[in-house]
Amino acid sequence: MNDLVEIKDLKRSFAGKKALDGMSFSLGTGKVVGLLGANGAGKTTLFRVMTGLLTKDSGSVKIDGIAVGAKTNELISYVPDHFVFGGFRRISTAIMYMKRFFSDFDEKKAESLLSKLNFTPDQKIAALSKGQKAQVQLVLFMSRKAKLFLLDEPLAAVDPATREFIIKTILSTFGEDNTVLISTHVVMDIELILDEVVMIKDGKVHLQGETDELREKYGKTINEIFKDEFRFVEGGVDNE
Numbered sequence: 001m002n003d004l005v006e007i008k009d010l011k012r013s014f015a016g017k018k019a020l021d022g023m024s025f026s027l028g029t030g031k032v033v034g035l036l037g038a039n040g041a042g043k044t045t046l047f048r049v050m051t052g053l054l055t056k057d058s059g060s061v062k063i064d065g066i067a068v069g070a071k072t073n074e075l076i077s078y079v080p081d082h083f084v085f086g087g088f089r090r091i092s093t094a095i096m097y098m099k100r101f102f103s104d105f106d107e108k109k110a111e112s113l114l115s116k117l118n119f120t121p122d123q124k125i126a127a128l129s130k131g132q133k134a135q136v137q138l139v140l141f142m143s144r145k146a147k148l149f150l151l152d153e154p155l156a157a158v159d160p161a162t163r164e165f166i167i168k169t170i171l172s173t174f175g176e177d178n179t180v181l182i183s184t185h186v187v188m189d190i191e192l193i194l195d196e197v198v199m200i201k202d203g204k205v206h207l208q209g210e211t212d213e214l215r216e217k218y219g220k221t222i223n224e225i226f227k228d229e230f231r232f233v234e235g236g237v238d239n240e
Helices: 043-050 091-101 107-116 130-142 160-173 211-218 222-230
Strands: 005-014 017-027 031-036 058-063 076-079 148-152 179-184 196-201 204-210
Touching (some): 005 043, 017 058, 017 204, 031 222, 043 058, 043 148, 076 130, 130 148, 204 211, 211 222
Parallel strands (some): 031 196, 148 179
Antiparallel strands (some): 005 017, 005 058, 196 204
16 A cells, blocks of 8 residues: 655755755655754745645655646645735635635535634635634635645644634544645644654754654653754754
8 A cells, every 4th residue: 555645865956955855754644744844944845846836856756656746736735834815805715716626625614614713705815814814724725625735834823822723623634544744843832733743854854753652762742852853942943
């Protein structure tokens, strides 16, 4: 049986700088996985290569045994770190867009989740705060019946009161046949929902493993392991 995600010796550079430098890892199904790394570690570049938004320099990326392309886009729901519905006037228009372009979009689920967050379809998108836009976008893309969900810093722009709801939404979306891969450099907020972590540094996999096994091995939380491995300090990575 193929892994859901299979990445081998993946490389991608920008103006001579290596963003992905021989990255390799694989993921099965039925898991919530944390893609952990400091800002600039290559997390967003990896997601964009996995979705075909960026071409790779070399290496291979397969989703459910299929090389990245039109077929894999049907399997992936990607929530980017920027808002993509800014050109629409109302939330209802964004819903119509999702229905038109994604056959697996569950409109009833989206409307139910939006209602729980006190949104209505007729709300104007331009009037929403940055955090509210992030919530709407996450709900819409999490309402697809995808096999792989790629979430790029999904909690970065939301207030603490909303994070619990979003985490519950993430947990309710995945099952035995799909996987959620969450990119973040703020580990504490999501540690308790992670089944596995892939820590990346300098464009390569630095550490990967099941969260329970890593906690037992190191005698620390995942957040503490991350801080130790990356010498993470307030404001960024300590390079001294």
